[in-house]
Amino acid sequence: MKWHIVCHIRLKLLKMQKGSINVQSENIFPIIKKFLYSDTEIFLRELVSNAVDASQKLITLSAAGEVQQEVGKLKVEVILDAKKKTLTIRDHGIGMTQDEVNKYINEVAFSGAEEFLEQYKDKDPKSIIGHFGLGFYSSFMVSSKVQIQTLSFKEGSKAVQWESNGDPTYELKEIKKATRGTDIILHIDKESKEFLEENRISGILNKYCKFLPVDIEFGTKQEQIDDPKGKKDKDGNLEKVSVDVPNIVNNTQPAWIKKPVDLKPEDYKSFYNELYPFTEEPLFHIHLNVDYPFNLTGILYFPKLKNQIEIQKNKIQLYSNQVFITDSVENIVPEFLTLLHGVIDSPDIPLNVSRSYLQSDSNVRKISNHITKKVADKLAAMFKKDRKDFENKWDDINVFIQYGILTDEKFNEKAKAFSMVKNAKNEYFTVDEYKEKVKVAQTDKNDKLVFLYTHDKDEHHSLIETAHSKGYDVLLMDGPLSSHYISKAEQDLGVSFARVDADTIDKIIAKDENIPSKLSKEQEDLLKPIFEAITEKDKYTVQVESLSESEKPVLITQSEFMRRMKEQQAVGGGGGMNMMGVMPEMYNLVVNANHPLIMKIIESKGKKQNNLAKQSLDLALLSHGMLKGKDLTDFVDRSFDLI
Secondary structure, eight states, X not given: OOSOXXXXXXXOOOSEEEEEOBOSSSOHHHHHHHHTTTOTTHHHHHHHHHHHHHHHHHHHHHHTTOOOSOOOSOEEEEEEETTTTXXXXXXXXXXXXXXXXXXXXXXXXXXXXXXXXXXTTTSOXXXXXXXXXXXXXXXXXXXXXXXXXXXXXXXXXXXXXXXXSSSSEEEEEEOOOOSSEEEEEEEEOGGGGGGGSHHHHHHHHHHHSTTOXXXXXXXXXXXXXXXXXXXXXXXXXXXXXXXXXXXXXXXXXXXXXXXXXXXXXHHHHHHHHHHSTTOOOOSEEEEXXXXXXXXXXXXXXXXXXXXXXXXXXXXXXEEETTEEEESOOTTTSOGGGGGSEEEEEOTTSOSSSOHHHHHHXXXXXXXXXXXXXXXXXXXXXXXXXXXXXXXXXXXXXXXXXXXXXXXXXXXXXXXXXXXXXXBTTSOEEEHHHHHHHHTTTTBOTTSOXXXXXXXXXXXXXXXXXHHHHTTOOEEEOOSTTHHHHHHHHHHHHOOEEEETTSSOHHHHTOOSOOOOOSSOHHHHHHHHHHHHTTSOTTTEEEEEEOOOTTSOSEEEEOOHHHHHHHHHHHTTOOGGGGGGOSOOOOEEEEEETTSHHHHHHHHOOHHHHXXXXXXXXXXXXXXXXXXXXXXXXXXXXXXXXXX
């Protein structure tokens, strides 16, 4: 219930009126203070919003021919007087008659304070105030006394003043007031002196009122203009002088309320900078504009995520008719869409309900589904229109798309049309294209298609080269969600993913061919203890295998399953594995029985044998970046000795 409402009733000529606000509860004001104790700044949003409503209603009535006087350029003024300890919200809108003050200020009926608190205890306090007609009364959260001075636009109206000290009693009297509209004068109490600070008020206005549809004026600011006296500098140019001009804190025509046809690309970029100053340009945007079966406007931007998922300071902002509500939209849009930036404006999103209700509300579900569809359609259109440009953006949007695939099945279905993979050669493919590319070479003897991948091209350079030499391709999966995405892709695509260091290449993609060992059973039995003696037994398992002579003499691999579990545990997705504590690092030490160096190690004795074995092991560790500290120093010294 708003208190600025046009009501055609007869004006009562009453000089002075005293009484009590008609509340069924014992005292509405303690309820308000208790209910919103931690969010007192909401009062300014509500009072300014009411003032804007009063201004807009006057414009509407004027257009309908019901206002006889000149409306003029309307604005809402926020006036701070630190000396008098007052904060005034002034509008030049419809105003109120004495009867309207009685109706909309004094007659506030609730079934009881306790019942009210019980009924709405699980609701969002930020929205309760306005939604339940408590906007004006929120002023008592910060005030020891509140005055309303108002003059209706109606011909013959008398100006009146309403005054209360924060209890249900009030005083109402006629006053002199020259201009149409309403002043709400707050006498700020001692506990709320922060609201007498200019910076505090400025911050609240910037947060909640930045895009209200009527000019909001707060104090003045300096502006450079040409000297009105025509004074010129030595070059003959008009000199500039500083003048005080009204400080308008809001943009009444934000980009999201305009039609896309009326906006240029630079307009969208400019609005993004207005929302998030000093941030990197977004990749692209999506303009939302729906009026049936629900009302939804807004602009969503794709930021450059830089392959990271982190706590974002720039979040989607939710508005209701250009009034800022919150930047916590997790229950309104799908989880993956919270990575986007921008604005959503909808009066159809219920603001006064619990989280569980939000999730089940039909309008919210429709809005959520619509936004998901719009995002997916935009990505599909970009892919179809200019694939090369889409590929150029892929590294920046990859995390977002993977997040959507993992958390939203509807998006996952649509993403099949544009989701891509990138290989170690920096080539891009759709999933279907990639399956077709590798299916002949990378299908193993059990008819299982294997996707090889790396998380680091530099770390796995030699292994990637080995794979390429065998005619295989290697994907680059280096994102924070890659391990989760791989598990999902294996289920959806019916393929197997294996990192290039999960085993020897010949074992990862096993074929029917067998390479015979050059070592006898006795020689293999002698070889294994040599390497077991120079490795950590709880960290490495030594395996002797018959590989190609071109393979390295010693390789280090790690079980795909164990490593993937450890990675998922690190990003909080290990499920029950987290209960087991931190998983240990475990590796396989693969000794290539067919490499000439291995035969040389077997034939050597004593220190020479130990040095050769240790050198080959250290080289394998070095290739993985695993050789550090004293072991690295010893390796360097040993290398010089062997030269």
